[in-house]
Amino acid sequence: MLAQAPRTSLADTAADSIRAEISAGRWSVGSRIPIEPQLAQLLGVSRGTVREAVKTLVSRGLLEVRQGSGTYVRSGFDPSSSLQKMRLASLRDQFEVRRALEVEAARLAAVRHTARDLRRLHVLLDKRGGFDPADNGAAFIERDLAFHLAIVDISGNLALAETCRFITGYIKETIASSMGSALPEPDDAAHRAIIEGIASRDPDVAAAAVRTFMAPMINALALGS
Helix, strand or coil: CCCCCCCCCHHHHHHHHHHHHHHCCCCCCCCECCCHHHHHHHHCCCHHHHHHHHHHHHHCCCEEEECCCEEEECCCCCCHHHHHHHHHCCHHHHHHHHHHHHHHHHHHHHHHCCHHHHHHHHHHHHHHCCCCCCCCHHHHHHHHHHHHHHHHHHCCCHHHHHHHHHHHHHHHHHHHHHCCCCCCCCCHHHHHHHHHHHHCCCHHHHHHHHHHHHHHHHHHHHHHC
């Protein structure tokens, strides 16, 4: 019998119990887990709590629901703990990871881009504008990330693109915390230099533009650490 979830902790503890079964290999990848009433009985919680727990694990990529068939184990790896550690990592650490990913994206984009891709980057950069303290910070971050993620898309590497989106989704709050601070904010010219680097079709030039773009922020964080 599974470890019963205390009623006070509800869906989160139920999800932890299900995840423990998957991690222990008792429910292998591709196998169907017990149906909702059985899970409720095994965990000692309501069916509604089970539904919430399953929904949580589906969002984390561990389970998948197949209509008319049941709920199956999709993966035995749960990145949530690693992502939580990423959130707790220093601002400098997070920017260094971002630099590593975007440097590689720019290198690939320099080789694989089309004229249409370059036009798209110019349009997105124009839409981005500059940061105004009176502006909606969340909206500005979305416009800024749209530009940078477009470069990752142009790289033509799906794994790289998904990794960047995955990580970016978890460090938006960190990006927001740096806005309006003493950190130097890259200006329009620094962004356009990246486009020019990609347009040159020289991977080294494109990579150097991203490193130059990120250097003031990372150096400022290094001095402050």
